[in-house]
Amino acid sequence: GQNIDQPTEMTATEGAIVQINCTYQTSGFNGLFWYQQHAGEAPTFLSYNVLDGLEEKGRFSSFLSRSKGYSYLLLKELQMKDSASYLCAVLTTSGTYKYIFGTGTRLKVLA
Amino acid sequence: DGGITQSPKYLFRKEGQNVTLSCEQNLNHDAMYWYRQDPGQGLRLIYYSQIVNDFQKGDIAEGYSVSREKKESFPLTVTSAQKNPTAFYLCASSIQGSSTDTQYFGPGTRLTVL
Numbered sequence: 533g534q535n536i537d538q539p540t541e542m543t544a545t546e547g548a549i550v551q552i553n554c555t556y557q558t559s560g561f562n563g564l565f566w567y568q569q570h571a572g573e574a575p576t577f578l579s580y581n582v583l584d585g586l587e588e589k590g591r592f593s594s595f596l597s598r599s600k601g602y603s604y605l606l607l608k609e610l611q612m613k614d615s616a617s618y619l620c621a622v623l624t625t626s627g628t629y630k631y632i633f634g635t636g637t638r639l640k641v642l643a
Numbered sequence: 644d645g646g647i648t649q650s651p652k653y654l655f656r657k658e659g660q661n662v663t664l665s666c667e668q669n670l671n672h673d674a675m676y677w678y679r680q681d682p683g684q685g686l687r688l689i690y691y692s693q694i695v696n697d698f699q700k701g702d703i704a705e706g707y708s709v710s711r712e713k714k715e716s717f718p719l720t721v722t723s724a725q726k727n728p729t730a731f732y733l734c735a736s737s738i739q740g741s742s743t744d745t746q747y748f749g750p751g752t753r754l755t756v757l
Contacts, residue, residue: 536685565745574733574748575686619685621746629674629693630701631746635685 534558536634538620543640544610552605552637554620562629566594566605567619569636575619579605607639615641646670647749649734654754656728664719664752666734675717676735676746679703686733692717721754728756 536556544550556564563582567575581587581596581603593606605618617636624630647668656662666675674693678686688701692711706725711717717736721728731753735746 540683572731572751572753574751577745577747580745621686630688630691631676631686633678633686635683 534622534624534632536620536622536632538618538634538637540635541638541640543642545642546610546612548610549606549608550610550639552607552618552620552639554603554605554634556601556603556620556622556632556634558622558624558626558632560625561598562623562625564594564596564603565621565623565631566592566603567621569617569619571616578618610641612641612643615639647734647736647747649732649749649752652750652752654752656754656756658756659723661723662721662728662754664721664732664734664754666717666719666749667715668717668734668736668747668749669715670736670747671714672736672738672747673714674737675711676737677701677707677709677717677719678733678735680731680733680751689719689732728754730754 538554566578568578569575579594586595591608596603617638619636620634622632650665676691677689687703689707690709692698695714698711708720733751734749737746
């Protein structure tokens with residue numbers, strides 16, 4: 533089957549660093565995406581990894597290990613506005629291109 | 644401005660009525676998708692379309708129908724056969740066939756069935 537696992541909820545303090553993990557088991561792999569979603573709004577694209585390693589984009593970084601079926605999103609210098617859900621999604625290629633989403637990790641940033 | 648629009652943002656319907664949710668994009672994307680999101684859950688794929696006049700069922704297609712007569716438009720009809728239609732519905736689009744295929748989402752429609 534196809535499965536993506538993320539922690540349900542995390543809490544961190546403003547200014548700190550937080551790492552959100554994602555593990556996946558999918559048939560076919562064509563990239564892993566991280567999206568940010570504020571309550572009641574649409575997801576917005578944060579990062580994309582298709583090769584192993586770290587991709588850095590300002591305060592956000594994303595890591596991928598294809599052999600382990602594992603990714604993480606690293607958020608540095610946390611701000612209150614980073615309080616949101618973070619969705620991990622895998623683009624699979626079993627016949628057609630299709631996205632499989634995790635349930636999301638709800639991050640609360642405390643002052 | 645390029646983007647994806649969904650209308651309306653909030654929709655109320657009586658039980659037993661069919662309702663159609665609109666999704667339009669001017670990004671010239673080939674592929675379009677409909678997802679449903681319930682509280683505390685991830686996005687679940689309802690239907691997707693990779694090209695005009697063609698679409699495939701996703702994981703939870705029962706009780707829903709779609710059409711793709713134009714590249715820009717992918718309306719979703721929630722029929723009376725859908726047992727639990729109250730949810731947040733998201734439409735997305737992407738350039739088809741690219742390995743760096745990023746989905747762009749519309750603002751969503753929150754459907755409440757009374």
